[in-house]
Amino acid sequence: MVWFEVVTNPTLKMTDIEAVVALVRKKVPDALICVDNTFLTPYLHKPLDYGVDIVMHSITKYMNGHSDVLMGSLATNDEKIAEQIKFFQMALGAVPSPFDCYMVQRGLKTLAIRLREHCSNAKVVAEYLEGHPMIDKVLYPGLASYSQHGLANRLLKEYGGMVSFYVKGSGEQTRRFLKNLKIISLGFSLGGYESLAELPITMTHSQLSDEAKDAIGVTNTLVRLSVGLENPTDLSKDLDRALRAAMV
Template sequence: MPRKHVVRTHTIRRMNFETLAIHAGQPPDPAYGAVMTPIYQTSTYAQNKIGEAAYDYARTANPTRTALQDCIAALEGGKHGLAFASGMAAIDCVIRLLRPGDHVLASNDVYGGTYRIFKRVYEDYGVQASFVEMSDLDAVRAAMRPNTRMIWIETPTNPLLKVADIAAIAHLRDAVRAAPQIVVDNTFASPYAQQPLKLGADIVVHSATKYLGGHSDVVNGLVALNDDATFARLKFLQNAVGAVPGPFDCFLVLRGIKTLHVRMERHSANAMAVAAWLESHPRVERVIYPGLPSHPQHAIARRQMRVFGGMVSFVVKGGPEAARRVAEGTKLFALAESLGGVESLIELPAAMTHMSVANSPLEVSPALIRLSVGIEHVDDLIADLKEALEAR
């Protein structure tokens, strides 16, 4: 048997975000003192006695996954964390809290996969979904129904980067007898930029594939929350349905999280510079970025976000064909779906990530371009965009 290594412990709740990102849920391994959380690549565990074991089967729990779950809980300021095989698996698990006849009120500009699962999967099982402008509190209030059990917020949204006032919506919710749960998809912001649980949300979901992983090499989803009873139900569903991540994927996300704070600062600084440059370019019709004073919800973003993130959307003059030429004309910005990696990406949401909302009230303009601004030197990124915009 390996000797037990003496591990010095610490009280994580007193630490700043940057320290939590590196240490939360990740003390040195007690067996040999490994500083990095080991990859427990096993499907089952030996038990000293029947029914007496910290771990029994890897679908139910895995030490590497436990470390990631504890880490995301700490970063979001919550008590509990859960990890899943993808962001959509995390979303699916949370939606399973609803029952036939329940109504969910969602942002009218959500990721295409979120719209698809509500309208083309769960409506078949009796869960009603409607979509509203979450930045308009009067519209949110008017759209509430007696059977509304969940309010689903993306902020900033994908791809129009609308910003919802989480605290204000939570206050509005508290005045409703049914008190629906507030779920916030925090993927675009990351917990470094904003912590929805501290603003009144009940559950936070992430596609950890994006900023949390940060290197475009893993698919993963995360959930964080405080309520013990809701956690127990989600934990049951996580095990019963089985859409769990492998230990190596959890290891990759933990590795990415360790640099989240420094990456988000660079993503945000680069995105601000790119957005400001685009706004001044004569061939650009409109730029959407929460950090710009021209953004309709800039004041809300300043109040609830630490940084504004790395996502920028814009519309070029000349319509869809001009947008397509720009998207296909960049060299550093790779034409690709997804976001949040260290490398910069460009895409046309209407033809790529948001095809599932075509011919729906959430349809995206084919002239809209979405950037995931990476951490390269910003001068090189601007030069790349300039060449693509000005090409004949």
């Protein structure tokens, strides 16, 4: 099995899905190619169109969009794989409740509208942070400075609602910055209507070794931001005020 994200968490590096599929099919034709498409959703990118076998989504995130459901999904174009997945689901009892399904259906009805707003807000916030004197570097596929901007233009419909950035200063200053946010909340999750910030080194990626963290760029000043549906000017002001308070 080959498993990857087209846009990785938390540094938003991109994987060339076309190149990966071509290489795997050439070298190991029978290997399963699986993509975690949670960050992008089918609105921004459709991995099955590129020949992968299975696409996973954390429905908890953008697909539901209201931060009130825990659910996941697997999608495939292969009937044999679909039957295997269905058997495992039945055997393990991994079946969501009718009410949770209703809630997700509600969210899916506004997915395109929400994603357009997430993407628009994220671009505004990323551009604002890129020009901020207290930010060292911004990671966002929609910025011209992003190292894989050309690949993003080729693969993505829009650039997504996730923005990561490195704060100038120390890890302690970065923690003070997060504590001083008012509109943006601190949280592990992402993809809901509300903006959430997290510190990967002590939260989502805390179990990695120091060597692994260094290898992928997870430092004590890296912040991952899930840009929500609030006014982007208000979000930018919140970030600015928290940054200035942290650097005193």
